[in-house]
Amino acid sequence: MATGDPDPRGWTVRGRDGKAFGVVHELLVDPAAQQVLYLNVQLDHGLPGVPPPAPHTEKQILLPVAAVNLDTEGSNVFVTALSHDTVASYPPFVDFMLPADFETAMQQALTAQS
């Protein structure tokens, strides 16, 4: 990370209701722009509407950095467009290959829930 910018890996991700629904697992970056683009969030087990993951896998989603707020004191990531109960409708991040329409789907999900 650049000097002065926090490293959110391991931070709790919370929706607009303040309830936690995952943890930041990894960061997806643009090396040319030297910026973090997405947070790879590992969802908690037992979220409403989220089917249990396959054995030895975890449910993951990608959150655009532009759509989150960082709480550096409490080490939290707040996503006002999502909540504990509605995260099930957010497109899951299944593979590291991003489909062409994946970003559009994420934006639509975030806009629809705002």
Added chain:
Amino acid sequence: MAELRIQPKKPTPSPWLLIGLAVLLLSAAAYFYLRPDPTDELVPAATTTLAPADSLAPDSPATQAPATPPADLDSVASSAFTTEGTSSSTRTTLLELSPKLTELTDRADLRDDAAIREQRDNFTSATARLADGDPQASLRPGLLAAASLLLAVQQKGYPNLDTEANNLLRQASQLSGRDATPAEQAQNRAYLAQVTTMLNTLSYPARDVL
């Protein structure tokens, strides 16, 4: 809206560079700790394998060595006679003989003999003050030690030179150790000539002397 920037990691020095530096330091330390003592360099190395004793095996390297004495012996022998008349001739000749005697005792068939080693040490001690240029140093210990050393070498491998070696020792014991009067100088000169002759003889392999 958050914004997170990243920056490339600062390049760390290559581990090979550190390893190279460590090797360099170790090499330097090893050089300073293991380099040969300068005093060792004063002792001439036994580069010429000369006379094997009869007791050596027939195929040992020493028996195949060339039966030629060191060339310098002739110069020592000549200096024993050409330096006559000067007050320090005995001292000079004795000191010139010193490396030749040492070289003889370094020979493969002689260097492991305890008696020879002891006599060699005695000779080195006896001539140390002379080598340091001490004008008060007596010549007698060095002259006697030379005869004793040659006697030890003779007893090791040259049984037929028993009489000559003992005569040399007897001759040495009769020396006064002074080199002031013409008579003393002549006596010393005669003795050193005998030493040179004996040294020259012992420089040949025993099989050639017998």
